[in-house]
Amino acid sequence: MYKYDQYDQAMVDARVAEFRDQVRRRLDGTLPEDKFRPLRLMNGLYLQLHAYMLRVAVPYGTLSSAQMRVLGDIADKYDRGYGHFTTRQNIQYNWIKLEDAPDILADLAKVEMHAIQTSGNCIRNISSDQYAGATADELIDPRPYAELLRQWSSFHPEFSYLPRKFKIAVIASATDRAAMRLHDIGIEIVRNEQGEIGAAFYVGGGMGRTPMIAPCINAFVPLDQLITYSEACLRVYNRYGRRDNKYKARIKILVHELGKDEYTRQVEAEFAHLLSQGIEPPLAELERIKVQFADPAFETGLPDSVDRSDPDFAVWVDRNTAAHRVPGYAIVTISLKPVGGIPGDATADQIRLMADLAKEYSFDELRVTHAQNIVLPHVRKADLYALWTKLDEAGLSTANLDTIGDIIACPGLDYCSLANARSIPVAQKISERFAGREAEIGELKLKISGCINACGHHHAGHIGILGVDRKGTENYQLLLGGSEGADTSLGQITGPGFDEDGIVGAIEKATEVYLANKQGEERFLDTYRRVGMAPFKEAIYG
Amino acid sequence: MVEVQLRFRDDDAVADPAVTVDAFGDQTNAAAVRIEPGDDARDLLPHLERIRLVEVNFPSFGDGRGYSAARILREAGYTGELRAVGDVAVDQLHAMRRCGFDAFAPEHPLDPAHTERAFATWPEVYQATTDDRTPIWKLRHG
Missing domain, CATH: 3.90.480.20 (Sulfite Reductase Hemoprotein; domain 2)
Structure with a gap:
C-alpha cells in the first residue's frame, strides 16, 4: 500500500x-x-x-x-x-x-486520509478496480497510476473551478470492474504491440440525465506522458465546457457537441504544447510509487482446495469469492447487502471487525467496491472457513454478490436534498422479496437511483430503477439491459412507471420472463440481449 | 477602476485603460487588455511584446476559465502584469498566484490578515506550473 x-x-x-x-x-x-x-x-x-x-x-x-x-x-x-x-x-x-x-x-x-475533492466542481477521488493487485485477469496493478494521478489532481491550481465535477477511473483489466467507460476520463492501462505499457484514454462518459459511454480518444499514451495528456484533456474541458447550464456542463456534453474527433484534435494540440512545459513527473516517481504496491509476502505451497462440508459456507464461497492470481489464496467480497438492509451501510462495530479481519487474514488490506461492498483481497483458502464464521456472527456473511439482492442504491429521498423519490425502501423490499433465490436467478445487477442524477447507476443495471416525482407522488421507472463491465451498455425504459409495490411486482415478472427463456448458462442480461424488450414488456404490461 | 490590493511586481503599475480582446488587435498603441471568461487568451499571443497589463475578469469566482487563460499567457512567455479582477476571494489567491497572476484587484477588498495566511497555507505543491515553486516530485527526485 x-x-x-x-x-x-x-x-x-x-x-x-x-x-x-x-x-x-x-x-x-x-x-x-x-x-x-x-x-x-x-x-x-x-x-x-x-x-x-x-x-x-x-x-x-x-x-x-x-x-x-x-x-x-x-x-x-x-x-x-x-x-x-x-x-x-x-x-x-x-x-x-x-x-x-x-x-x-x-x-x-493521522492515518493518511482526507476528504479532499470528494465533491465540488473539481477532479474527484480517483477510483479503480477493487481486485487490483490480486486478480489473475489483470495486466498490471493499476493503482500506482491512480496514485500518480491522485497527487497531480490534488489542489490542482488550474482545475479547481471546472464547469462541473470530474471523475476519473483507472483499470488494467479487460474485465472492467470499475465502470471505466462511464467516467469523465476512463484510463485502461494496456500493452501495445511492441510490448510497452501505456494508457488508453476514454473521455466523455457518464451517467446522470444524459448517459454516455466514453469513446476512446487515444489508444496508447506512453507512461511518461500520462500527466501531460491528462492535463491537456482537462484544459480543453476547463476552457470550453459549457457553463451556461449545469445540466450540460459535464465533459460528456462537450465531447458530444464537438464530436469525438474535434475534441481529440484540440486535446492533441494542447498536448503538443504542454509537452514543452516540463509538467510531467519523471518515471522515477512512478517507480517510487510502484514499489509501495509490491506484493505482500504470499506463502507458497498452500493447499488450493477448500473443505466444503458446511453447505452454507460452500454457498458463500461459490458466490462471494473470486480467483486470486496466487495459488492457495482467494479474493473475498464481504456483502454489505443483508436481506432487508440498507445497501452499503455498516455499523461502527462491523467496520472495526472488518479492519481486524483484514489484519488477521488479508495482509492488512481492504478494498471498497463501487457496488458498495468490502473486499479482503488476499485471503488464504485455508482461512476461509474461520473468516466466514466470524463474518457470519457479525451479520456479514450474506452470500449474494452480483445477484438481485446485491443492489446499488443512492441515499434517495431519505437523505438527499436532490432526490425525487426514496431508494432505500425499494431496495429493501426487493431484497426481501427475492431472498433465497440467488442460485436460481444467478447474476443480476440491480441498481436504483432516486432521481435523474443517477448516483445509483440505474442506467448501467441489468435491471435499473429510476425514482421520479409524478404529480407529487413517488413513481418508479423500470429499465432493462444496462451493463457497466467490458460490455458497457445503457438500459432502456420498459414503459410507464409504477408505485413502490408495483415496481417490485414488475421486477418479479421480468425475472419470470428470464427464467422461462433462459438458454444454457445465460445470465439475465444475456437472455435480455438475445430476446429483446418485447417479451418483457408484454409480461409486465400485458 | 477597482483598486489593486495586492501586487507582486517591482515595476510601476500600468495606468492605461484595458481594452477588449476583440479591439486589441486593431489598437496598435494599446498596452493593456482585459480578458473575459469567453475570450481566447491565445488571440493575444501575436501581440505579447507590446502588452504590459492583462486583466483577467472573474465575474463569478466559480467560473475557472481565467485560470487557464493565465497559464496559457505565462506558458507563452508573457512577463507583464497579470491581474485578477472581479469576484476574487481570499480562498482563490493561492491557486491564482500559481497560475501566473501577480496582481489582484478584488471587487470587495480582502482582509490583509486573511490574505497573508492564504499565501502561507501550502508548504509545498504537487504540480509544476510556470511559477517558481518546485513541485514535490522534483523535491523527491532532484
Whole structure:
C-alpha cells in the first residue's frame, strides 16, 4: 500500500488547517454561505435534508486496517454509529455537525486520509478496480497510476473551478470492474504491440440525465506522458465546457457537441504544447510509487482446495469469492447487502471487525467496491472457513454478490436534498422479496437511483430503477439491459412507471420472463440481449 | 477602476485603460487588455511584446476559465502584469498566484490578515506550473 512521505503528510495537514480556518470564518460570519459552499464541497461536506454529510476519500478504494478502524471510530464519535460506503469507493457519514468537521479531518489525517475533492466542481477521488493487485485477469496493478494521478489532481491550481465535477477511473483489466467507460476520463492501462505499457484514454462518459459511454480518444499514451495528456484533456474541458447550464456542463456534453474527433484534435494540440512545459513527473516517481504496491509476502505451497462440508459456507464461497492470481489464496467480497438492509451501510462495530479481519487474514488490506461492498483481497483458502464464521456472527456473511439482492442504491429521498423519490425502501423490499433465490436467478445487477442524477447507476443495471416525482407522488421507472463491465451498455425504459409495490411486482415478472427463456448458462442480461424488450414488456404490461 | 490590493511586481503599475480582446488587435498603441471568461487568451499571443497589463475578469469566482487563460499567457512567455479582477476571494489567491497572476484587484477588498495566511497555507505543491515553486516530485527526485 502507498505510504505518505513527509510531503504528502504536510499537504494533508495543510488542508486540515485551511479548512479549520474556513469553518471558523463561516461560523463567525466573515465567510458567507454562498462563498463557503464550494470550499466545503471541495472538502466533501454537503448540506443534506437533515444534517451535513461528510464524504471521506478512499483513493482507488484501498484501505489499511488502521484506516478502516478509524472510519469505524469516526462513525461512533461524530455520527450515529454507522457509515455508508458509496459507489465511488468512498465512505460517507450522514449526521455530521459543521463545527466537528475540522476535527474529523484531523483524525483522518493521522492515518493518511482526507476528504479532499470528494465533491465540488473539481477532479474527484480517483477510483479503480477493487481486485487490483490480486486478480489473475489483470495486466498490471493499476493503482500506482491512480496514485500518480491522485497527487497531480490534488489542489490542482488550474482545475479547481471546472464547469462541473470530474471523475476519473483507472483499470488494467479487460474485465472492467470499475465502470471505466462511464467516467469523465476512463484510463485502461494496456500493452501495445511492441510490448510497452501505456494508457488508453476514454473521455466523455457518464451517467446522470444524459448517459454516455466514453469513446476512446487515444489508444496508447506512453507512461511518461500520462500527466501531460491528462492535463491537456482537462484544459480543453476547463476552457470550453459549457457553463451556461449545469445540466450540460459535464465533459460528456462537450465531447458530444464537438464530436469525438474535434475534441481529440484540440486535446492533441494542447498536448503538443504542454509537452514543452516540463509538467510531467519523471518515471522515477512512478517507480517510487510502484514499489509501495509490491506484493505482500504470499506463502507458497498452500493447499488450493477448500473443505466444503458446511453447505452454507460452500454457498458463500461459490458466490462471494473470486480467483486470486496466487495459488492457495482467494479474493473475498464481504456483502454489505443483508436481506432487508440498507445497501452499503455498516455499523461502527462491523467496520472495526472488518479492519481486524483484514489484519488477521488479508495482509492488512481492504478494498471498497463501487457496488458498495468490502473486499479482503488476499485471503488464504485455508482461512476461509474461520473468516466466514466470524463474518457470519457479525451479520456479514450474506452470500449474494452480483445477484438481485446485491443492489446499488443512492441515499434517495431519505437523505438527499436532490432526490425525487426514496431508494432505500425499494431496495429493501426487493431484497426481501427475492431472498433465497440467488442460485436460481444467478447474476443480476440491480441498481436504483432516486432521481435523474443517477448516483445509483440505474442506467448501467441489468435491471435499473429510476425514482421520479409524478404529480407529487413517488413513481418508479423500470429499465432493462444496462451493463457497466467490458460490455458497457445503457438500459432502456420498459414503459410507464409504477408505485413502490408495483415496481417490485414488475421486477418479479421480468425475472419470470428470464427464467422461462433462459438458454444454457445465460445470465439475465444475456437472455435480455438475445430476446429483446418485447417479451418483457408484454409480461409486465400485458 | 477597482483598486489593486495586492501586487507582486517591482515595476510601476500600468495606468492605461484595458481594452477588449476583440479591439486589441486593431489598437496598435494599446498596452493593456482585459480578458473575459469567453475570450481566447491565445488571440493575444501575436501581440505579447507590446502588452504590459492583462486583466483577467472573474465575474463569478466559480467560473475557472481565467485560470487557464493565465497559464496559457505565462506558458507563452508573457512577463507583464497579470491581474485578477472581479469576484476574487481570499480562498482563490493561492491557486491564482500559481497560475501566473501577480496582481489582484478584488471587487470587495480582502482582509490583509486573511490574505497573508492564504499565501502561507501550502508548504509545498504537487504540480509544476510556470511559477517558481518546485513541485514535490522534483523535491523527491532532484
